[in-house]
Amino acid sequence: MKVLVTGAGGFLGRQVVRRLSARGHTVRALVRRPDPALASGDGGVEMVVADLRSSPLAPSLGGVDAVVHAAAAMVGDDFTIFAGTVEGTERLFEAIAQSPVRHLVLVSSFSVYDWLRVGEALHGGSPLLANPWLGGGYAAAKIWQERQARRLAASTGIRLTVLRPGFIWSSDGALPACFGIPLGSMFCVIGPRRNPPLTHVVNCADAIAAAVGVSGAAVRTFDIVDRHGISAWRWVGARLRREKRGSRFPLPGFLASTLVRAIDLASRLVFGPTRKLPSICEPLRYAARFAPIRVDSRTLERELDWTPPLTSFSACLAATELRAPPG
Amino acid sequence: MAESTAEAFGVPSWFTDFERMLREAKPDVVHVTTPPASHFVLAHAALESGAHVFVEKPITTRAAELDVLGALARSRGRMLVENQNYLFNRTFRELVRRLELGELGELVHVDVVLNLDALGSGSRYTEPAATNPFAALRGGLVADFITHLCSLAVRLVGPHRRAHALWRKRDSSTPLSSDELHALVDAERGTAALHFSASAQPDTFHVVAHGTRMRMVAGLFEPLVASERLHSGPRPLLPVRNGMVLAQAHARAAIGGLWLKLAGRPMALEGLAELVRRTYVAIRQESPPPISLGHLLAVHQLEETLLEQEVRS
Numbered sequence: 001m002k003v004l005v006t007g008a009g010g011f012l013g014r015q016v017v018r019r020l021s022a023r024g025h026t027v028r029a030l031v032r033r034p035d036p037a038l039a040s041g042d043g044g045v046e047m048v049v050a051d052l053r054s055s056p057l058a059p060s061l062g063g064v065d066a067v068v069h070a071a072a073a074m075v076g077d078d079f080t081i082f083a084g085t086v087e088g089t090e091r092l093f094e095a096i097a098q099s100p101v102r103h104l105v106l107v108s109s110f111s112v113y114d115w116l117r118v119g120e121a122l123h124g125g126s127p128l129l130a131n132p133w134l135g136g137g138y139a140a141a142k143i144w145q146e147r148q149a150r151r152l153a154a155s156t157g158i159r160l161t162v163l164r165p166g167f168i169w170s171s172d173g174a175l176p177a178c179f180g181i182p183l184g185s186m187f188c189v190i191g192p193r194r195n196p197p198l199t200h201v202v203n204c205a206d207a208i209a210a211a212v213g214v215s216g217a218a219v220r221t222f223d224i225v226d227r228h229g230i231s232a233w234r235w236v237g238a239r240l241r242r243e244k245r246g247s248r249f250p251l252p253g254f255l256a257s258t259l260v261r262a263i264d265l266a267s268r269l270v271f272g273p274t275r276k277l278p279s280i281c282e283p284l285r286y287a288a289r290f291a292p293i294r295v296d297s298r299t300l301e302r303e304l305d306w307t308p309p310l311t312s313f314s315a316c317l318a319a320t321e322l323r324a325p326p327g
Numbered sequence: 328m329a330e331s332t333a334e335a336f337g338v339p340s341w342f343t344d345f346e347r348m349l350r351e352a353k354p355d356v357v358h359v360t361t362p363p364a365s366h367f368v369l370a371h372a373a374l375e376s377g378a379h380v381f382v383e384k385p386i387t388t389r390a391a392e393l394d395v396l397g398a399l400a401r402s403r404g405r406m407l408v409e410n411q412n413y414l415f416n417r418t419f420r421e422l423v424r425r426l427e428l429g430e431l432g433e434l435v436h437v438d439v440v441l442n443l444d445a446l447g448s449g450s451r452y453t454e455p456a457a458t459n460p461f462a463a464l465r466g467g468l469v470a471d472f473i474t475h476l477c478s479l480a481v482r483l484v485g486p487h488r489r490a491h492a493l494w495r496k497r498d499s500s501t502p503l504s505s506d507e508l509h510a511l512v513d514a515e516r517g518t519a520a521l522h523f524s525a526s527a528q529p530d531t532f533h534v535v536a537h538g539t540r541m542r543m544v545a546g547l548f549e550p551l552v553a554s555e556r557l558h559s560g561p562r563p564l565l566p567v568r569n570g571m572v573l574a575q576a577h578a579r580a581a582i583g584g585l586w587l588k589l590a591g592r593p594m595a596l597e598g599l600a601e602l603v604r605r606t607y608v609a610i611r612q613e614s615p616p617p618i619s620l621g622h623l624l625a626v627h628q629l630e631e632t633l634l635e636q637e638v639r640s
Contacts, residue, residue: 032455054457075449086328133335144331267589274591 001213002026004064004101006052006092007071009035012107012168015205016068017045023209030060030071052088057095066103066212067096069145078137085141086148093152103159105211106149110166110197110223111139115287121294122197122223134284153219161211162221165204166197166295171317173201175239177289179232181280185246191253192233194292197225200316203308210306220303227297230313238317253292260286345369349376356610359383362460363470367392370407374399379406379610381603384474386623388464390631397620406616408606409623411478413532413547415598415605419479421552422536422545426483431538437483437519438535439476442527446498446506456502465634467496467503469523476508476521477629478622479534485515486625492633497526510633521633548594550587551580
């Protein structure tokens with residue numbers, strides 16, 4: 001199949017391009033800035049330099065069978081992230097509606113869930129945020145993208161697969177936000193016995209590539225997490241040893257969440273409903289990062305008839321990724 | 328985007344066609360919050376439709392366009408207000424009040440200083456030209472802030488007679504023509520120096536009014552109001568006495584500023600709420616607008632004088 005990947009210059013998008021090529025698809029990679037490393041990868045990737053928010057998109061969709069939409073604004077304030085993501089998505093979906101594309105794979109996020117009501121295990125019917133903005137600009141953008149994608153699927157009949165990855169990591173990338181907080185040279189591991197819902201970038205990208213072209217129901221939604229559970233304590237330890245720096249100390253989850261609830265209550269009493277706290281002290285944002293949660297990885301594997309390429313923690317640690325060029 | 332904004336704020340209807348919105352919703356007041364280059368066309372159409380108009384700064388990108396809008400607003404009997412929000416911060420209003428009471432003596436000079444880390448990681452101002460509304464504007468990054476500097480200065484020293492501007496571009500990686508402005512203004516009631524930098528740190532936004540009897544500073548990011556004055560007694564002790572007063576005022580302002588942030592009421596938005604409130608009161612009571620058309624024109628004539636001196640590379 002011919003597949004267009006948006007956000008192909010990003011942390012996840014680069015891997016998706018690579019995994020799609022490895023699976024025999026013809027890939028057109030949409031990037032905002034020219035990226036020679038992408039074009040020189042396996043399978044002769046066609047690179048298109050365009051911005052979803054301003055460039056004409058119909059030419060990029062010519063002859064394309066499926067689109068993987070992974071582009072999102074990641075930095076800036078809540079509104080910048082929301083507007084940057086949603087503007088581009090709206091233009092892309094308008095162009096898809098006028099194109100030969102038959103399948104859309106939308107890369108969403110765990111941030112769409114209402115983590116204060118999810119409970120102990122995540123499943124297909126887990127509640128989403130009723131007020132998208134409570135989760136911040138990124139969560140609001142992802143919820144809005146999902147809604148727009150479902151409307152597109154309903155009005156055009158194209159197949160839609162929504163994939164919600166957990167915390168995406170790589171052995172040398174930035175530390176995901178689900179472990180704790182750095183305090184000087186120390187690292188405070190919050191809820192050290194939890195198994196955070198992680199997915200290695202190679203596994204996540206391969207799941208996305210595997211979803212392209214798979215037949216099944218018209219609209220499907222899956223969570224992506226790695227099958228091997230590993231505690232936050234062990235993960236941070238492995239990371240610190242590898243980087244030969246700092247030390248860690250544990251902060252039990254129930255203590256941290258009680259503290260957060262107390263700070264939230266106190267600030268409401270003192271400042272009223274308009275109060276503003278650092279994001280880690282907002283109960284919902286805290287829960288999104290640190291709530292102990294079970295996620296079943298087998299549904300995705302069964303439904304897509306897919307096996308992750310990296311099946312153990314040590315294999316993930318040893319994996320090398322297609323890295324962005326320096327600068 | 329329109330639908331999501333309507334949903335977030337509980338607005339019952341939304342449009343993506345401005346003309347259709349004016350026809351169907353028939354608004355009494357239109358707030359124009361789009362990028363600067365579109366302000367003139369939208370504000371013009373809104374005034375034509377009979378609405379009062381409240382426009383984000385800069386109200387227009389050319390002073391000549393403001394003349395057209397001003398004439399239209401006058402002929403239609405409608406209000407034309409620009410969001411010069413910092414004029415309505417409590418601290419600045421206190422400075423104006425004490426100046427008008429004569430506490431500062433005669434006003435000699437005003438410094439307006441804005442240092443803002445606006446080009447850091449993820450900044451919308453660093454976007455490529457195609458998606459950066461300031462890339463094509465005179466003044467580059469400064470175009471988004473020059474109205475604040477000019478409005479505060481004009482409020483204190485009046486319309487300008489002449490002005491000299493020095494423009495700089497320190498960050499070569501952006502598509503912006505300038506990111507720094509230093510200007511000297513000779514005006515009816517005194518002189519003013521305007522400074523904007525996206526590089527000088529830490530962030531600050533303050534106005535210092537130098538009078539013949541007192542020097543007074545008003546913070547616009549922190550609730551700072553402090554003054555140094557002439558006292559009776561030995562002159563060598565003057566700095567000691569004033570220094571202790573200043574130190575107390577700065578400590579109070581720092582703690583007060585943190586308090587306001589935790590309360591979700593940042594200083595940067597305080598003046599906006601007050602300006603919007605006064606605008607709606609004026610519309611209801613059919614009284615003069617909180618910012619006069621004469622003041623608007625004087626501010627933008629100063630802006631035009633400064634912007635004309637920017638040599639684009």
